[in-house]
Amino acid sequence: MRKITIFSAVLAACAGVAQAEALRIDWLERLVTPPPVLSNMQATPDDLGHAGVVLGLGDIATTGRFTGQDYELSSTRIAPEDDFLPAARALLADGARVLIVKAPAEDLLALADLPEASGALIFNTAAPEDALRGTDCRANLLHTLPSHAMRADALAQFIVLKRWGKLVLIAGTHPEDQGFAAALRNSLAKFGLTLGAEKTWAYDANMRRAAAAEVPLFTQDLPEHDLLLVADELGDFARYIAYNTWLPRPLAGSEGAQPVGWAGVVEQNGAAQLQNRFRELAGREMAPEDYAAWAAIAALGEAATRAGATDSEALRAYLLSDRARIGGFLGRPLSFRDWNGQMRQPIPIVTERAVVALAPFEGFLHPGSELDTLGSDRPETDCTAFGDPK
Amino acid sequence: MIRALLLTTLLAGPALADEIWVTNEMDDTVSVIDAESLDVIATYPTGERPRGVTFSRDFSRLYICASDSDAVQVMDPATGKILHELPSGEDPEQFVVAPDDRLLYIANEDDAITTVVDTQSRKVVAQIDVGVEPEGMGISPDGRLQVTTSETTNMAHWIDTETHKIVANSLVDPRPRHAEFSPDGRQLWVSSEIGGTVTVFDTETKAEIGKIGFALPNIRAEKLQPVGMVFSPDATRVFVALGPANHLAVVDAQSFEVERYILVGRRVWHMAISPDQTRLFTTNGVSGDVTVIDLATLEPLKTIKVGRFPWGAAARPTP
Numbered sequence: 031m032r033k034i035t036i037f038s039a040v041l042a043a044c045a046g047v048a049q050a051e052a053l054r055i056d057w058l059e060r061l062v063t064p065p066p067v068l069s070n071m072q073a074t075p076d077d078l079g080h081a082g083v084v085l086g087l088g089d090i091a092t093t094g095r096f097t098g099q100d101y102e103l104s105s106t107r108i109a110p111e112d113d114f115l116p117a118a119r120a121l122l123a124d125g126a127r128v129l130i131v132k133a134p135a136e137d138l139l140a141l142a143d144l145p146e147a148s149g150a151l152i153f154n155t156a157a158p159e160d161a162l163r164g165t166d167c168r169a170n171l172l173h174t175l176p177s178h179a180m181r182a183d184a185l186a187q188f189i190v191l192k193r194w195g196k197l198v199l200i201a202g203t204h205p206e207d208q209g210f211a212a213a214l215r216n217s218l219a220k221f222g223l224t225l226g227a228e229k230t231w232a233y234d235a236n237m238r239r240a241a242a243a244e245v246p247l248f249t250q251d252l253p254e255h256d257l258l259l260v261a262d263e264l265g266d267f268a269r270y271i272a273y274n275t276w277l278p279r280p281l282a283g284s285e286g287a288q289p290v291g292w293a294g295v296v297e298q299n300g301a302a303q304l305q306n307r308f309r310e311l312a313g314r315e316m317a318p319e320d321y322a323a324w325a326a327i328a329a330l331g332e333a334a335t336r337a338g339a340t341d342s343e344a345l346r347a348y349l350l351s352d353r354a355r356i357g358g359f360l361g362r363p364l365s366f367r368d369w370n371g372q373m374r375q376p377i378p379i380v381t382e383r384a385v386v387a388l389a390p391f392e393g394f395l396h397p398g399s400e401l402d403t404l405g406s407d408r409p410e411t412d413c414t415a416f417g418d419p420k
Numbered sequence: 421m422i423r424a425l426l427l428t429t430l431l432a433g434p435a436l437a438d439e440i441w442v443t444n445e446m447d448d449t450v451s452v453i454d455a456e457s458l459d460v461i462a463t464y465p466t467g468e469r470p471r472g473v474t475f476s477r478d479f480s481r482l483y484i485c486a487s488d489s490d491a492v493q494v495m496d497p498a499t500g501k502i503l504h505e506l507p508s509g510e511d512p513e514q515f516v517v518a519p520d521d522r523l524l525y526i527a528n529e530d531d532a533i534t535t536v537v538d539t540q541s542r543k544v545v546a547q548i549d550v551g552v553e554p555e556g557m558g559i560s561p562d563g564r565l566q567v568t569t570s571e572t573t574n575m576a577h578w579i580d581t582e583t584h585k586i587v588a589n590s591l592v593d594p595r596p597r598h599a600e601f602s603p604d605g606r607q608l609w610v611s612s613e614i615g616g617t618v619t620v621f622d623t624e625t626k627a628e629i630g631k632i633g634f635a636l637p638n639i640r641a642e643k644l645q646p647v648g649m650v651f652s653p654d655a656t657r658v659f660v661a662l663g664p665a666n667h668l669a670v671v672d673a674q675s676f677e678v679e680r681y682i683l684v685g686r687r688v689w690h691m692a693i694s695p696d697q698t699r700l701f702t703t704n705g706v707s708g709d710v711t712v713i714d715l716a717t718l719e720p721l722k723t724i725k726v727g728r729f730p731w732g733a734a735a736r737p738t739p
Contacts, residue, residue, distance in 0.1 A: 092532060092552045093573040096589040300571065300595075303553055306511075306530055335574070335591065357572065357595040357614040361664070362642045400640060 052100035053340040055330065056126040057083050057323075058141075059107045060114050060133035065204065067266040068237050079132040079155055080105065081312040082320035086327025088311075090334075099334055115140055122146045127342040130326050132156040132319065135166070142168040151342035153326035156319050158263075159209055163370045163406055167413035172349065172371040174329070175322040178213035180405035181289040184377035184389030185259075185282055186217035187403070188289075191391050194256035199228045199283075200249075200271065206263035207284075214259055214283065226253045231262070237270040245274035252276070259283045286381070289389065292321030293380040298388075301359040325358055325373060329366075332356050350416075361388065362401065370413040374401040438695040439736045441482060441497070442703055442710060443470035444727025450484065450495070451710075451726040453701065455694040455735070458712055458722050464500035467491050472514035472557075473732035476539070477521040482734070483539075485512040485526070492526060492537070497736060507544050509535040513555050514598075514732075518581065519563040525579075527554035527568055534568045534577075536584060546584035550577045558599030558608060560623060569596035569610055576610050578626060588626045592619045598690075600649045600658070602673065609658060611646035618646050618660055620676060630676040632660075632669075639665050648690035652715065653697035661688040661702060668702060670718060682718060684711035689730070695737035703730035 057080060064074065075081070087103050094101055104126070108117045114137045121129070122144065128151045131138060135157040142152055147170060154162060154173045163177050189197065197218065201211035211228075218225060229252070235244060249258070249271070258275060260283040262268035268285035280286055294305065294315030304324075308316040316324075329349055334340055337348035348354060350371070355363035360376040367374060377389045394403045402408070438455035448470060452462040467486025474483050475497070482495040485508070492508040492515065495501065509528035512535075516525050523545065526535045534554055536546040551573025558567040559581075566579040569592070576599060578588040593615020600609045601623070608621040620630035634644040645663035651673065652659065660669040666688060667681045685704025688711075692701050699721070700713040710724045710733075 089552050089572050093575070096551060096573065096575055096577070097591065300553070303511075303529055303571075332574075332594070355594050355614055355616070357574075363594065363614045363616075399642070401642075 051340055052102045053330070053334055054102045054104065054125065054128065055083075055087070055327070056121055056129045057103065057105040058118060058121060058126075058129050058131045058133065059105075060131075060137050061107055061110050062134060063110045065264060067264055069269065072265070075312070075314055075317075077312060078317060079319040079323045081308065081314075082155075082316070082323030082325075083130055083327055085308055085311050085320075086324040086331070088307075090327060090331025093331060093335060097335055099340070101331075115144070119144060119146065122150065127151065128330065128345065129153065130155055130323055132323070135159045135162055138162065138171065139166060139168065142171045149342060151346050153323075155322035155326055158206075160213060160406065163372045164412035167370045167415045169371075169415040170346075172326075172346070172366055172373065174325045174373045175318065176291045176375060176377060177372060177405050178210050179216065180372075180375075181291075181377055182210065182213035182217035183220065183404045184289040184379060185214070185287070186221040186223060187389050187391050187394050188287070188379050188387055189218075189223060189257065189282075190221050191387075191393075192256075195223070196226055196253070196255040197223060197257055197259060198226050198252045198255045199259040199261065200231050200268075201228070201261035202231050202264070202266060202268075204264055204266075207261045210263050210284065211261035214261060225259075226255055231267050233267065237267055241270035241274050245271055246276045249274075250276040255279060257282055258286075260285050282379075287379050287386050288381075289377050289379050291318035291375065291377065292316060293318070293378060293385075295380050295382070295384050296359070296378050298385070299359050299361040304359050325356070325364060325375075328358065329354070329356050329364070329373070365399075367402070367405075367408070369408045369411045369416050370406060371416065372405060374399060374404075376401065377404055436738050438738050439497075440692050440694065440701045440710070441473060441475075441734045441736060442701075442726050442730045443473045443484060443732040444708075444729060445469050445471060445705070445731045446729040447727035448486075449727050450482070450500075451730070452500075453710060453724055453726070455696070455699060455701075458724055460724065460726060462500060463727065464495065466495070466502070467493050467505075471731045472512070473734045474515065474517055475734050475736055477517060477519065479736050479739070481539075482736075483515065483517070483524060485515060485732075487511050487513055487529070492524065494539070498739065504542070506537050506539065506542055507535075508537065509533055509544075509547065514557045516557040516559045516566065518559055518566075519561065523581075525557055525559065525566050525568070527557050529553050529555060529571075532570070534566070534579065548577075548579055548584055548586065550586070551575050556597055556599035556610065558601050560601050561603060561605040565601075565623065567599045567601075567608055567610075569599050571595045571597065571613075574612070574615075576608065576621070590619075590621060590626055590628070593617045593631075597647045598649050600651065603651055603655045609649055611649055611660060613645040613647055613663060616641060616644050616646065618649070618658075618671070632671055632676050632678065634660075634662060634665075634669055634678060636665060636667060636681055639667075648688075648703075650691045650693060650700070653693060659691055659700060661691060663687055663689070664706075666704075668700075668713070680718065682713060682720065684713075684720065685709045685723060690733050692733035692735040695735050701733055701735075703733050705729045705731060
């Protein structure tokens, strides 16, 4: 087993304040070899997610200087060819209780199911699967990345608002594409919309050369529509669909107007400051995975400060309580759903250059929080690990 | 000849009146409103993204935080000309002038620093490390305590103006935006935008003595986001701007009870009271206007269109 420990940093607090025990936070990353995509012009950054942790830690450590709370970050990356579980087990044996994890769903679940992880607090910052928030939910697992369902609901609300009644969908074949496509179908049904047609993109031609010839043909038999939905979560083919369709129609989903947890174009509600700090640190735009990791740290900092405790049980209890109100630069406080551990957040719908809209939208009402119109709500949850739904 | 003309203009032209100056964040301008006629009588260009705005205590200078220009600009309010800039540190957002009219305390949002600038020598006197994203700036009437609030650290930092050292840190609810001392200096009020509360501290003990929440029918609690605050001229009330709730709360300064809510424009940020103490002016960011409220009846009188995204407001008595 080859475990790569990137660095371990102890952030010292200034003298003169009562010293509490340092809160150890572990960044645990499962490196994966991504499947090939048609264009490699926009490489995935190596520090995706981790940069959000580093930024968040700087923020809460500054607060900690004044409150007398130290934080200690330990980062572990596990190479694609190595086994995930032994490394995770070693971390837990070493005392890790609070883990920020970037790993595929199966690794995440294996980690959460370890007996020694039963009292740990694990944040999922990279796996969007709805099942992780439903039938496969775990009591020790919170999610700061929005689920497929949350993003799809945000887009569906936007479509209702725009009164775009005629819709078609093109989905890729990767499990991620299929997961998002399924979420889109559910959301359209939930908000009273229907799909006129659906096609699967299984081309293996080189679209960098052939898009202008192939895409018009591929889209020619689609019925009349207002909006073309695409599920291409790996960023493989959808970029070649835009402007090559038979009918000139806008795109939404994984391309065009995209519902995302975060994007570099988010600037309202003080977000410009967060973006500036992130750019200065990482030299690139802040992506949804970075934001999810940052939000996990921000939530931990808030919980440690307000609950006055650093053990994972107390932190979890605070975050799942209705006292949690975390500033997340999206105009409304972030908090966690106590029925499945998902973080509540507004979902920006963005293009490359601007925020088109911010879900949830006016008129989508909810007896509790409007944010719960996005994703799996309490009455419909399949999650039972968090106790009886209230 | 010119002097004679000027004199005639002064005598025959519209009577000079009290003014309200408003920064337009997205237009890079300030709008000058005649507090009597309620007309916009001038619009002057500023640096990029002007936010905080305040007059020197003798009203001879207007200080403007041009956040994206990384500058505090000094304007001659008689001409609208930018006279010079002060060394401000990066991304100045808000500031407060000391009672001696000499020192300016500036929140540098990107640097987690409070910068103290001597407005006469134009030199930085001190820089004080505070929490992440400092914004709200208050100073006690006797000038001894300056308070900087930090939005991401969620604290009010109490700074001794003699030593320029932090003497206390008070935790408040998430995202504090504004700090305001009561006119008698005994209390400090801090608004928390994401927390949705206003916390009141005793200045002497720095202990929390009250926390004010807000509630409006048909408006989500999470939209009740207190930002700007101003004391009424007789100090019996505090007006609290509730941001995207599009209302002001009128809070009894004694009981800390909310007396009533006043509907204003969209995304209300900050306020200024006319020098004759009869009217309150609010900046409404999203609707791009200013609501004028009669302080006697607490009823809105008029809405005045200004530039895009008005943010800060400051009042100047008849020159």
